[in-house]
Amino acid sequence: MYSLFTVKAEAAPRRIPFFSQAVKAGFPSPASDYVEAVLDFNDLLAADRATTFVLRAEGESMTGAAIFPGDYLVVDRALVARPEDVVIAALDGEFTVKRLRRRAGRFELAAENPSYPPVAVDESSELSIWGVVTYVIHGLRATGRPR
């Protein structure tokens, strides 16, 4: 059948809530009035999407912070680092995962591993802190881990 005019709806949004799919026959879903947005992990992990970046950990484990090689580190660069934060530090031209500590009124970048000595941070080297690690994404399955 041909019609002169076709009224077309706007393009559908990309993320489609699971329950909104049309029911072909029978009663419409009684839950359709209660459809809410799907959970988006960005809401949880990236409070500020403009300043949140992802890096990948390598090297030895940082068991105190539950960080293991291959983990994804969610880093917010807008945050001001506070004592006990895990941070990404740019040291000797390399990104390093450290914990910011305060000892005797001074800041230092401490390694979990006692064989690395802590690095003192003074006001002038504040820029050596690249960002604050806010979340760690650690896959649990030995095989079939995504990517």
Add this chain to the structure above:
Amino acid sequence: MTVALVDCNGFYAACEKVFRPDLEHRPVVVLSNNDGCIVAMSREARNLGIPRGIPLFKARNLLDRENVAVFSSNYALYADLSRRVMDLLRSRIPLAEVYSIDEAFLQLDHLPEAPLPLCRRLRSDIRRGIGLPTSIGVAPTKVLAKIAAGRAKRLPGGLFALGEPAAGAESGLGEADVAAVLAETPVTGVWGIASGLAGRLKEKGIGSALELRDADDAWVKRHLTLTGLRIVWELRGIPSIALDDAPPAKKGIMSSRSFGRPVAELNELLEAVGDYTARAAAKLRAQGSLCRHIDIWLTTDRFRPGEPRYSGGTAVSLDDASDYLPDLVAAARRGLRSVFREGYRYKKVAVFLSGIEPRSGRQTGLFDDSDPRKDALSRVAASLRERFGPEALGCVPRRPGSDWDMRRECLSPRYTTSWTDLATARIG
């Protein structure tokens, strides 16, 4: 009115440094498509006296001697960092116009914070949160803000205010000083004044922005049209060019690129045309539009002496406005076959989608046979590409080993847009 222009300094080169702390103080240059010329430089590289636009082969010795880090253009990285800067600005300022990949105009009136402290904070938030240096010019109009931003670039504070209300006590300038700044600004350095106009302006005795500001309105309107008159009024501090926070849908979508090497085979050109059409079609869908025509254009290298030269183009019209990739690719391939000539080595192919109309207000033909399955298929294909990458599913799969793409030999990783390219941090 108080307007600010935020400009990212040496944007491409600065982006290359964000994930490379080892490059913090090293000179960095970024190359054009096909690694031809130097198109962007860090401050350290500029200080070495490397001229912008110089071909790579001419600068090779200097780059090696000075230990300059050289990069191919990594558009995926630049586009993502640009989006972050613009998102940050928009989250703070209600009216912001993205003017280019590295510039945005902000409307600063009626905000709770005074313009200069606000701009100072924006600079440090972008520097800290995204890792990019910016300069900001503040002025009563867009044209003046652009001039102020150029000045700001040379100041350590990266901030310059021109004209009264914005200024405040600190770095503000009085009326006479605006004139002094305009007197030092060549007329071709004024936003919107094309360098081709320099000759005609000079005849009239106009060489500086100040002389243009004080030109006769009637003369300006006659020779530079109404657009020119608006620029002149803006130089006088009268807002005449509005901030545009919602750019209109594009009139046409172009996808074109030079090949990494000359291409003579029809098969290879068909692949390239399929690829460019897919890129253009993705933009078309993203803005919710349909197109009616596809222009195809191809050319040999103009700069290759002694080789036969040819360039040709054609327009193919679709039966119905469409965004359905298989239809677009089929039309584009038809167009290419009709302009292709055997025996030439081609440099570049362009695909241009025109006759753009919104999808929602579409007018259909009398015998509209549009198939709803096409739309469903397009949506599935788009979501597969989103999930598995742009190469996952296309209309014209690339043959293994085809190599006509851009030459990008010094490409940095796509740190922010690919899970396999993330920067690493050593635990220690």
